[in-house]
Amino acid sequence: MIVSIDYESDTPLYTQLYDEIVRGIASGRLESGENLPSVRSLAGDLGINLHTVNKTYQLLKQEGFVHIHRQKGAVVQPAGSLPVTDAFRTRMERQLESLASEALCRSMREEEFLERCRSAYRSIRPQARDTHEGGRER
Amino acid sequence: MIVSIDYESDTPLYTQLYDEIVRGIASGRLESGENLPSVRSLAGDLGINLHTVNKTYQLLKQEGFVHIHRQKGAVVQPAGSLPVTDAFRTRMERQLESLASEALCRSMREEEFLERCRSAYRSIRPQARDTHEGGRER
DNA sequence: ATGTTTGTTATACACAAAGCATAACAGATA
């Protein structure tokens, strides 16, 4: 698993790490049942503190993306096992409306806005044709 | 102009204020050439410090949403005057991919994802039919 | 001219978040 961290970014390290792992799960690069590296080894590879990685893992556990067993480490949950919660819906709506507002201020038309949304979605799983229920990976 | 601030939110006050004003401009509720309230009066109305409002105005000025003249205060720039910068494109792409990743993990299909994007866009300007070039407001 | 309102700048302070360092504990495994 390759993760890249940007120390210049203004987004916290644990948030960057969280986003990258969620993306990995969504893309299928991190398969269900796979083990994430231990907090110590990942922290060592990235050159950051163990607690920063641990904070990321706690968030992932809290959101249901991984389960954590002692000694086995963090294991990726099946992608379809997570529901679309109200909290996620609300957060998504808020972020989208914020983006749409700025896009409108820059006179980006609905077409282009939606095209960018579509290409963002497809950039995560370029190979997926219709992957909603079954969970067929490859 | 009505702005609501949530003190319980984890997003900073100046960011909330920024988002609300940008939304106001995008929606047309804040028209081009209109004056924003002074930093002191808005701070007074919201019950927050003048510097917090000033920080928001500085951000808005920096991004080109308003111009600031002494004594006249902050005036809203015409909505079409802002270009789609590379910085905005990059930020939009990053946020969309992050949202799409989580949506995919929750097995939200492309249809629903795009439908939510569309409804977010339209919720900003419910009346706009095709407002791309001319800047016809009403 | 004078006083008021405007944005602007400068300090200082309190509080929380982020990140790091170090250490220790408990469970699982070889």
Added chain:
DNA sequence: TATCTGTTATGCTTTGTGTATAACAAACAT
């Protein structure tokens, strides 16, 4: 038993957020 795992506990520094107070300069109304 030794080693790896996640976990918890302190302590510390740096940065971001928000407030408080004060002062300055430009524009405007009287």
